Amino acid sequence: MTEHVIEVRDLWHWYLRGTPLESVALRGASFTLAAGEIVGIMGHTGSGKSTLVQHFNGLLRPHQGSVRVFGTDLGDRRADPRSLRRRVGLVFQFPEQQLFDPTVGDDIAFGPRKLGCDRAEVRRRVTDAMTAVGLPFETFKDRYTFGLSGGEMRKVAVAGVLALEPEVLVLDEPTAGLDPRARRDLLTVLRTLHDERGTALVFVSHNMDEVAELVTRVDVLADGRTVLSGPVRDVFREGDRLRELGLGVPAATELAGALRDRGLDLRGDVLTIDDAVEAMWTSSSSPAA
């Protein structure tokens, strides 16, 4: 059995614990991640997705249950999460809001400098990270951070985390608010990151189509609990269940469902546009149901 890089079991977490405003965010959620995997986490707003992923790099500690990341038990008070933050990079939603240095290169260099890297190493990591996100080092390193476009600023923010050279990259709604081109761009960057460097990716997303395209496994959270977990095709087969949970299925899957409802016999699982086109093409060559 592969050693899991992240292992969450029966995790409970409360907000404002001990105050009159206390509320439960996670009620026994679970999650696993193996090295180099691409996993999706889905759930309606308030399902606990963000709370869950904030445990992965030690920002939050488990109140009950266990969280092990790279072998470190985060329930242990003595565990220092700071070393984990180098190996598990967390990119928040709308990450461009965290940019603070007026120069692009310096903002991205923040992480490596905090790690104690020397000048040459910092430069190497910044160049690498900028190349990875598609912002050429020479052209962008001295640009005014706040003068860039939304999509570019987002890339700078992601590069800032990549410069830590994490083995796991967790992204909360990475394409939220981006226009179609910038969205496609960023997804390509992330996929390349996985393919070329073996970085494990965890996507927290509402976008069913994106999830279907990229991930191999999906976990669905609802009311602080993990309610569905498995290969992406299996999870999206539960269309009714997902709709009940306030989520949807990819448009292609919905189309397949609509066709089957109308008596058409479609072979296999349909997740992407390609799946749909193939299935519809082959169904028309066989006798109508």
Add this chain to the structure above:
Amino acid sequence: MIGAADPLIRIDSVSVAYQVPGGRVRALSDVSLDVHRGEWLTVIGHNGSGKSTLAKLFNGLVIPGRGTVTVDGLSTADDEQRKHIRQIVGMVFQDPDNQLVATVVEEDVAFGPENLGLPRAEIARRVDDAMRRLEIEDLRLRAPHQLSGGQKMRVAIAGVLAMQPAVLVLDESTAMLDPSGRAEVLRAAQALHRDGVTIVAITHFMTEVTFADRVIVLADGEVALAGDPRALFARPERLRELELDVPQVTEIAARLRARGMDVGLVPLTVAELADAFVRMPR
């Protein structure tokens, strides 16, 4: 006042340019378009196409350097008329938080009518009505930070509705929301449209185009395409050139057509494509 058949808003040969360090940036070049009473017009375009500048022309937040913008016959360049124009054309923005000013929902919805100097009884009536139509009555005494994105946006729309505008401009109002929030806002806009409110929606989500009567595509500060949604979707390659998405179903139909399998129409929804496909002769 103009006749009922005349366009409610007329944008005539408008150009807008900004001064930035290093020169002038042309946001809009010689753009003309009309908004007709009661229609749903969607303006779509990639980031940088000029659509945010265009949105601000409708209620005089931006005055064009060249050309004119008239609302119900009144020019937005006229300082005296601006308050009146902003009562006719209401606008809701992208960030759900940065348009709510009051500490409780009820107060925020009343903000607009209060600015118009209306008597208290009338304000109360309008607030109740707006909150009912946006289905936020149970949120009356909540504070903004306790609301979801979709709820905040509906409060913002209610606040504009309480001023009884003829036109509601939605400036990328769904961009920062999750899918359920987006659905809430679109449902609300559809209900208002059914009641006769003219809707101008500025967005980059191609899926929202299906609600529109008419669509205008902006690219690089100019009008690149105009027409009804189906006419637009019939040309996916052109849309991709303009850096826009095509809805999944339209893409699927286009690819099938490329293989020689024509479903016979340009589908906008899953149901349309499914129906058309099963009806196809084999």
Add this chain to the structure above:
Amino acid sequence: MDEFELSRSVTIGQFIPGTSVVHRLDPRAKLIGFVVIIAGVITASSYLGNAVAFGAVVLLVVLSGIPLRYLFGGIRPILPILVVYTVFNFLFLGNYDPTGSPVVFRTPVSLGPWEFAFTVTDNSIRQTVQGIFRIFDLILLSSLLTVTTPITALAKGIESLLAPFRRVKVPGHEIAMMLAIAYRFVPTVAEELERLMKAQASRGADFGRPGRLQFVQRTRQLVPVTVPLFVSAFRRAEDLILAMESRCYVGGAGRSAVDLGPLGRADWAALAVAAAFTLALWRTPFPW
């Protein structure tokens, strides 16, 4: 307690609903009453007078049904400053005693080229003690005000009271509006701050308690948080301006007036009591 939970601290001073007589007073009565009582508290210059004033404030808190301990929690953040202030007063006020009261003790001190003295006089002791009481009174009273009055009522009360001064160019509405907007954004900005701290911590930023007052270092440490907050604050302001102008906001001119209705019997009674209290404090020749 979780490292990044800021929402806890933000709740101090926030409105707690209730049905006490203090809660139900008109905000205008509370605002004026507040000013009148503070005037009394400040003019009390005898030990007994201070005690009576403090007792009255405590009585008011009890009447409101808010636990005294909760309101005293508002003092905790300023406790260090309070201690420093008191110690300095105690040691040095005596040097500037205009009443020439008897000196309790005096210790000349020389530190290098500087020569000064720790002087404690009867009067300086009195002043120091009074100072502490006055600060407590002020904190308790202002907390009581915000805890028993929703901010909307407070803002309306302020705007309503300042309305007659419009003719002398006092921007009453604008002041009330600024207060309301600032208050409205406190929880929103607190959430943003929390997210920022988490995001920067995820990049290796360290917000750990340095322990001692390394002020400059601490400020530098916070740059990844303060700069984005400022940038975001400016963006908020720009967005708000557009949104407010779109809803025909042009300032106070032409706006519907605030209508809080006439003051009730309880309100007038409360004002009368406050005035009587302050007058009594002022006029009573306390023996000590």
